[in-house]
Amino acid sequence: MEIHAQPQVSSATAGTSADSRPVVLIVDDSKSNLAFLCHILGQEYEVLSAQSGERALEIAVGAPKPDLILLDVVMPGMSGYDVLTGLRNTPETCDIPVIFTTGLDSTVDEEKGLELGAVDYITKPYRAPIVLARVRSQIELKQSRDRLSSQNNYLEGELAKRLQEAQQAQSRLLQSEKLAAVGQLSAGIVHEINTPVGFVTSNLTTLASYWQDILKLLDAYETLEALAMADAAALNRIRSIKQECDIAFLRDDTAKLIAESQDGLARVTAIVRDLKNFSRAEDIDNRQWTDLHSGLDATVNIVWSEIKYHCTLRKDYGELPKIYCNPSQINQVVLNLIVNAAQAIPDKGEITIRTGQTDSKAFIAIADTGTGIPAETLPRLFEPFFTTKPVGKGTGLGLSIAYGIMQRHQGSIEVSSIQDKGTTFTLWLPLKPADAGTMP
Numbered sequence: 001m002e003i004h005a006q007p008q009v010s011s012a013t014a015g016t017s018a019d020s021r022p023v024v025l026i027v028d029d030s031k032s033n034l035a036f037l038c039h040i041l042g043q044e045y046e047v048l049s050a051q052s053g054e055r056a057l058e059i060a061v062g063a064p065k066p067d068l069i070l071l072d073v074v075m076p077g078m079s080g081y082d083v084l085t086g087l088r089n090t091p092e093t094c095d096i097p098v099i100f101t102t103g104l105d106s107t108v109d110e111e112k113g114l115e116l117g118a119v120d121y122i123t124k125p126y127r128a129p130i131v132l133a134r135v136r137s138q139i140e141l142k143q144s145r146d147r148l149s150s151q152n153n154y155l156e157g158e159l160a161k162r163l164q165e166a167q168q169a170q171s172r173l174l175q176s177e178k179l180a181a182v183g184q185l186s187a188g189i190v191h192e193i194n195t196p197v198g199f200v201t202s203n204l205t206t207l208a209s210y211w212q213d214i215l216k217l218l219d220a221y222e223t224l225e226a227l228a229m230a231d232a233a234a235l236n237r238i239r240s241i242k243q244e245c246d247i248a249f250l251r252d253d254t255a256k257l258i259a260e261s262q263d264g265l266a267r268v269t270a271i272v273r274d275l276k277n278f279s280r281a282e283d284i285d286n287r288q289w290t291d292l293h294s295g296l297d298a299t300v301n302i303v304w305s306e307i308k309y310h311c312t313l314r315k316d317y318g319e320l321p322k323i324y325c326n327p328s329q330i331n332q333v334v335l336n337l338i339v340n341a342a343q344a345i346p347d348k349g350e351i352t353i354r355t356g357q358t359d360s361k362a363f364i365a366i367a368d369t370g371t372g373i374p375a376e377t378l379p380r381l382f383e384p385f386f387t388t389k390p391v392g393k394g395t396g397l398g399l400s401i402a403y404g405i406m407q408r409h410q411g412s413i414e415v416s417s418i419q420d421k422g423t424t425f426t427l428w429l430p431l432k433p434a435d436a437g438t439m440p
């Protein structure tokens, strides 16, 4: 039979006591001992009791969890040592302090009890002041330990949070330092390259028209050649010059060289245009309240003819108010993302454009069913000049430009990707940027 002193074991939720007083579990096979201890401890503590070791172990893992156990050493069946070993081997109970209780004339081995992890001893017959003093001091110790450990947990949590924040801040700083460095560098490069590119482009256009004139003249010579049949010497001279310079090849190849140079220059011009975005990092002018959906439609139209043969497009537009942004810059970001998505689809696949809003932000998500991005590559995506495309195919500027543009808009760009399944880039823009005027 077991005795429960007042107040009774509560049916509180696991691990807590409805009574906020510390909980003491008394284990003794003697009913009178139990009654005495319950009586003196019940004034200050919530008291639980067990008359056997087995029952003590059951109560110890239940709720409320004891803050201290008074454990009789000599009991029929399970001894106090066995109970203590059981408590120490159970994760939920291994940290509950245990005071052994034993008769003065008992031959029990106190050292063994302390070795097993008991924190103190009380000898019988019990004297109320001694029992109370010993129990109080252990309960106070336990409460201090609990406070320390919860403060410790809190501090560890705070430390981990701060560390993560610091790491995020550092990587943001690194990214903006890189952008700033590329900005400075590109301002110089753009200036240096623009002038020669300008005159070579214009020279090539002039050269192409000169070449047409030369061809006309050549045609006239060839007519003359037919007429000069009679003058054998003159004819032979013209024929040998023609053979020497392989005029048929020159006709063909010169035009090709000019076209190829013009194409190369167009590519350089495109890179210079991209680089300009870095050198104009503060250029956030021309922002206006914009209908993002019509910008999206216009951007899709621009690339559609190039990608329609291997991509289907799904539009899943939500409700969006007008957003305060620079529409051509946002369109440029969307264009880069759609082109990347199409380039990531090797055969046939789908691109989905989804829009919507949360309380304070609008989003545009561009998802593809392409190759996906390996986890080790994800952290490098927004680095200037990072590309996995072959030389001449990609400059690796698309995403870093997008990152810069979104930052200047007080927004952000996020990526999630599953390899061999696809990738989603999400653009976030504030519904009400701090420096926006009121919506018209």
Ligand SMILES: Nc1ncnc2c1ncn2[C@@H]1O[C@H](COP(=O)(O)OP(=O)(O)OP(=O)(O)O)[C@@H](O)[C@H]1O
Binding pocket: 336, 340, 341, 344, 368, 370, 371, 372, 373, 381, 386, 387, 388, 389, 393, 394, 395, 396, 397, 398, 399, 400, 423
């Ligand atoms: N949707 C996507 N799916 C898979 N990989 C992608 C996707 N978008 C970007 N990437 C990867 O990110 C890299 C960087 O993209 P980014 O747009 O910055 O440069 P790029 O496309 O290589 O060249 P650029 O855009 O300058 O022509 C790409 O080379 C590619 O490896």
Ligand SMILES: [Mg+2]
Binding pocket: 336, 339, 340, 394, 398, 399
């Ligand atoms: Mg790209």
